[in-house]
Amino acid sequence: MPIAVKGNISTVNLPTTCSSNILRDWVSPYDASVVKLLKDAGAIIIGKSNMDEFGMGAYGPTYNPVSFLNNSTNTDSLKNETSNRDLDTPTDDMFVPGGSSGGSAAAVAANFCLSALGSDTGGSVRLPASYCGVYGFKPSYGRFSRYGLVSYASSLDTIGILGNNLENTKTLYDLISSFDPNDATSVDFSSQSCSQERKDLEGITIGIPQEYYVDGLSQEMLECWSNGIKKLENSKAKIVKVSLPNTVNALSSYYCIASAEASSNLARFDGIRFGKRSEQPDLTEKHPLYSHTRTEGFGPEVQKRIMLGTFVLEASSYESYFGKATMIRNMIKEEFRTCFQKADILLTPATIGGAPTVSGIKINSNLEGGVSEYANDVFTVPASLAGLPALVVPFGAKKTTFNNRELQLPLGLQLISEFGNDELCFDVARFFNKTIL
Amino acid sequence: MAVVPKLNIVKNLTKRKVCIGLEIHATLKTKHKLFSNTINHSNINFKQNSNANLFDLGFPGSLPVINNEAVCQAIKASLVLNANVNKFSQFLTFYIYSYDLPLGYQITQKDHPIANYGFLDIMSGSKDFQSKVKKRISINQIQLEMDSAKSIQNNNYVYLDFNRSNQPVLEIVTNPTLESSDDTVSFLKLLLRELIHNELTITNIEQGTFRTDVNISLTDSLDKFGTRCEIKHLSSFNSIKQAIDFEIERQNKLLDNGVEVQHETRGFNEKTLETFLLREKEMDADYRFLPEPDLPIIEVSDRVIDTLRSELPESLQARRERLLSYGLSDYTVNVLMDQYKAVEFFEKCAKNRDKKKVANWMVGEIFRFLNENAAEAAGLGDESSFNENQESVMSLSMNDLPISAERLGEVIDLVDSEQVSALRGKNILRKILREKLTETPLQIAKDLGYIQMKIDLEEFNAIFEKIAAENYKQIERLKGKKNAKKSLKGFFMGKFMSETKGKLNPLDCDKFLEEKLDQN
Known part of the structure; x- marks a missing residue:
């Protein structure tokens, strides 16, 4: 099985750069636990996929293959299109793949491989899955070993899977679900129940979080969501309304915690033991080697989050920022717990809408100073904060025109289930594909 | 021993109350390092940078895994120091940019340490044993943390040896209840003795496995502490005593002259026996902590504590x-x-x-x-x-x-x-x-021919007769002397020894001669 691996997952024979200047050409001396499991199972790693630097970004590092395709997912058309286009001069009217595992999602969407490993901290697998029209899975925190994944925000980071269909996604899931003593946050789920073959969803209750009807939810996503609900209802699932009141606070909590942990995890990149070291440290400064190496090595988004994280951990701001963020996180966990007393699994949109274009992003970020990018994570971040398993299923599309062609811009729905009950996501997802008579 | 210049300890100036608090860092004796499975070598002669794995070097993607043995050792230390072992304890990351910290932070503990509220009883007082009284020194906190790499500065280069990186360190923080350098040294000696006796630390102080930071303040007031100074990285009992004595004198002089003591971190020069300014105390903003997300909270049951106590x-x-x-x-x-x-x-x-x-x-x-x-x-x-x-x-x-x-x-x-x-x-x-x-x-x-000859009375008599026959004249002469018996005994003893080539037990011989000469 050919598999692409995200650039922040360690592999001995390929560079692990995290798409950062500071790890340019860095080849890790060891394989990540998940990579080892895949290799042992006979998988072929076809390459490392591009990503937003250190996993920080929602738009992605590359172009969405949908930009090159007709409204079919035929590989031949891809070949024709790419041969006719000069890829070195991409245009701003192309679509983004979503971040940060955009490279992995694009590789799967373009049929370079059947599935890929990504990483998901606040939606980094699920968002690009939705934009690129592929499956994207984020496990219960602790199910997949993080050993060898270059940490961004340790308490939120998970390895994730992108797959061209549900079966391939599940195959990878089965291969890498393994307790790992090298990761102290690894959880042994081996005693948990396995996937069930169901003929319908009778007895399954689907929760629809009312707070996910957010302002700015696009018309086409709203339709997609309604269709999804109908589809499951037709499969005899029971639909209930549930409430997650702190959804509105999830983003702030997430960016506070993730930045704080990022400032911590990225502190080790000092140019001393590995990676880039600045050639010209100005010896008159207090920490010349650090400041030059890190200024040259980290991109602007990473620097922004390190500074934000450093600020929220300062003694004077700790309680009002990090302390509060942790409190909200606990409330969100509690709210989910309450939801799962009423419902077995939640169905939500994965994104606000379809993938934006590069030019669309540029206009927005000029208007809002780059913060609007963070809003893309609104549906994915809560499950990350609560450590819950979530699966994005491609479902429906937005019709649009691009280069005078009619185009189906993919949309995805998200299934969130209870901690440890990852398999239920797969079980329910099957019914999106089933034709109900 | 180097010549030690005499210190001027002005006794009559120490009218102010001296408050000394200690932070002791003792390397724990364990098989493996604190957060990796690298062997915990206490030997400094180990080849540099030959004993560190990916985590000890802070490589990307490596993760800490808590070494249970280190936790058990820390709990044992807490029991020995009469402290309350906490049911839950938690690690934090503490940020310091320093070349010798490969992660950019130290994994340590703060609000939820392994144990709190311990004590050791010392015999307080001067060298004069009679005036010593028992005194209880209270310990505020006992926690686990990782050691840094060793850095050596030389000609504008910093050399780093990561063998020490991630070694388990027990930090013991006392309350500021010590009042003199003598008490401090007594306490530290007792503490070290306890740790060594219970197999919790290794013995070699010279290798920096037992380091102490000393906090000293002086006050006139009964209910308020003075401004404290911290003297960092003292490793021998002598320098601890000398540094404290110097610092008490320095602070006294400042206060006598109406100068405020500055809250600062100081070092100790072992040659001049003086403390010197290392750095002014950092502002709050420089201290940043984060609950360590890579490590679970440690839960300690009563059963575990009982088992460890029994060991x-x-x-x-x-x-x-x-x-x-x-x-x-x-x-x-x-x-x-x-x-x-x-x-x-x-x-x-x-x-x-x-x-x-x-x-x-x-x-x-x-x-x-x-x-x-x-x-x-x-x-x-x-x-x-x-x-x-x-x-x-x-x-x-x-x-x-x-x-x-x-x-x-x-x-x-x-x-x-x-x-x-x-x-x-x-x-x-x-x-x-x-x-x-x-x-x-x-x-x-x-x-070596050291075995003493065992001979019976008959043999003694035979040799005696032989000597007497061969030295007739001399013996007669000695008999006439004032202290005849003593002289004779000495003479015979010498002859007996040379006859037996010195192998005769002198006590046996003495006993025989004593009786023999009395008979004659």
């Missing part, structure tokens, strides 16, 4: 009482207890032997050898006596002694059974220690 060896107090019950002197008990594993060695050797005799052999011979060895290793000519230099680091430990307890016992038996004289017995022991002879003590005694 602790006999307490030092019980051990002291038992040794005293053998009739050993205070001094002997102190000497034995101050040397790691000496009591175990003693017990092994003294089993079925005269305990006092064995203790004398150990204090007199074994410890003399250890001291001489330490002095030679340190390149010192003089033999510093043991009790004045209890903190001096012996370069040979009991475990490295070239003699086992059993073999020492065999030497003692040779003397006890009068097979060799006491003097020659000591000679045999010295040869085993110095020349590393491996034969049995009995064989050595035979090879």
Whole structure:
């Protein structure tokens, strides 16, 4: 099985750069636990996929293959299109793949491989899955070993899977679900129940979080969501309304915690033991080697989050920022717990809408100073904060025109289930594909 | 020993109350490092950067995994120090940008340490033993943390050795209840003795495995502390005493002149015996902590605590009482207890032997050898006596002694059974220690011709008659002397020894002559 691996997952024979200047050409001396499991199972790693630097970004590092395709997912058309286009001069009217595992999602969407490993901290697998029209899975925190994944925000980071269909996604899931003593946050789920073959969803209750009807939810996503609900209802699932009141606070909590942990995890990149070291440290400064190496090595988004994280951990701001963020996180966990007393699994949109274009992003970020990018994570971040398993299923599309062609811009729905009950996501997802008579 | 300039400790100035609090960092004795499975080598002679794995080097993607043994050792230390072991404890990351911290932070504990509220009782007071009183020194907190790499600065380069990186360190924080340098040193000695006795730390202070930061403040007020200064990285008891005495004097002078003491971090110069400014205390903003997300919270059950408590060896107090019950002197008990594993060695050797005799052999011979060895290793000519230099680091430990307890016992038996004289017995022991002879003590005694002759009365008489016949004139002359018996005895003794080539037990001979000369 050919598999692409995200650039922040360690592999001995390929560079692990995290798409950062500071790890340019860095080849890790060891394989990540998940990579080892895949290799042992006979998988072929076809390459490392591009990503937003250190996993920080929602738009992605590359172009969405949908930009090159007709409204079919035929590989031949891809070949024709790419041969006719000069890829070195991409245009701003192309679509983004979503971040940060955009490279992995694009590789799967373009049929370079059947599935890929990504990483998901606040939606980094699920968002690009939705934009690129592929499956994207984020496990219960602790199910997949993080050993060898270059940490961004340790308490939120998970390895994730992108797959061209549900079966391939599940195959990878089965291969890498393994307790790992090298990761102290690894959880042994081996005693948990396995996937069930169901003929319908009778007895399954689907929760629809009312707070996910957010302002700015696009018309086409709203339709997609309604269709999804109908589809499951037709499969005899029971639909209930549930409430997650702190959804509105999830983003702030997430960016506070993730930045704080990022400032911590990225502190080790000092140019001393590995990676880039600045050639010209100005010896008159207090920490010349650090400041030059890190200024040259980290991109602007990473620097922004390190500074934000450093600020929220300062003694004077700790309680009002990090302390509060942790409190909200606990409330969100509690709210989910309450939801799962009423419902077995939640169905939500994965994104606000379809993938934006590069030019669309540029206009927005000029208007809002780059913060609007963070809003893309609104549906994915809560499950990350609560450590819950979530699966994005491609479902429906937005019709649009691009280069005078009619185009189906993919949309995805998200299934969130209870901690440890990852398999239920797969079980329910099957019914999106089933034709109900 | 270097010449130590006399310190001017102005006693009448210390009218202000001195408050001393300590932060002690002791390297825990464990098989593996704190958060990785690298072997925890205490040996500094280990090749540089040869004992560090991916995590010890902070490589991307590597993760910490808590070493349970280190947690158990920390709990044991907490029990020894009479502290409350917390049901839950948590690690934090503490940010310091320093070349020797590969992660860019230290994993340590703060609000939820392994244990809180312990104490040790010391004998407080001056050197004058009579005026000593028992004093309880309270310990606020006992926590686990990782060590940094070792950095050596040389010609604008910083050399880093990551062998020490991630070694488990026990940090013990006392309340500011110590009031003098003497009490501080007594406390630290007792603490170190407890840690060593319970196999919680390794013995070598010189390798920086027992470091102390001292906080000192002076105050006139009864209910308010003065501004404190912290003296960093003191590793010997001598420098701790000297640094505290200097700092008390310095702060007193400042206060006498109406100058405020600044809250600052100071170092200690072992040559000038002065403390000096290292840096002004950082502002709050420089201290950043984050609950360590890579590590779970440690949960300790009562059952675990009970099990660990049962694994602790006999307490030092019980051990002291038992040794005293053998009739050993205070001094002997102190000497034995101050040397790691000496009591175990003693017990092994003294089993079925005269305990006092064995203790004398150990204090007199074994410890003399250890001291001489330490002095030679340190390149010192003089033999510093043991009790004045209890903190001096012996370069040979009991475990490295070239003699086992059993073999020492065999030497003692040779003397006890009068097979060799006491003097020659000591000679045999010295040869085993110095020349590393491996034969049995009995064989050595035979090879050296040290075995004393056992002869019966008949043989004694025969030799006596022979000497008397050969030295008739001389004997007659001696008989006429004032102290005839004594002179004769001396004369015969000499002749007996030369007849037997010195192998005769002089005591046996003396006894025989005493009776024989009385008869004649």
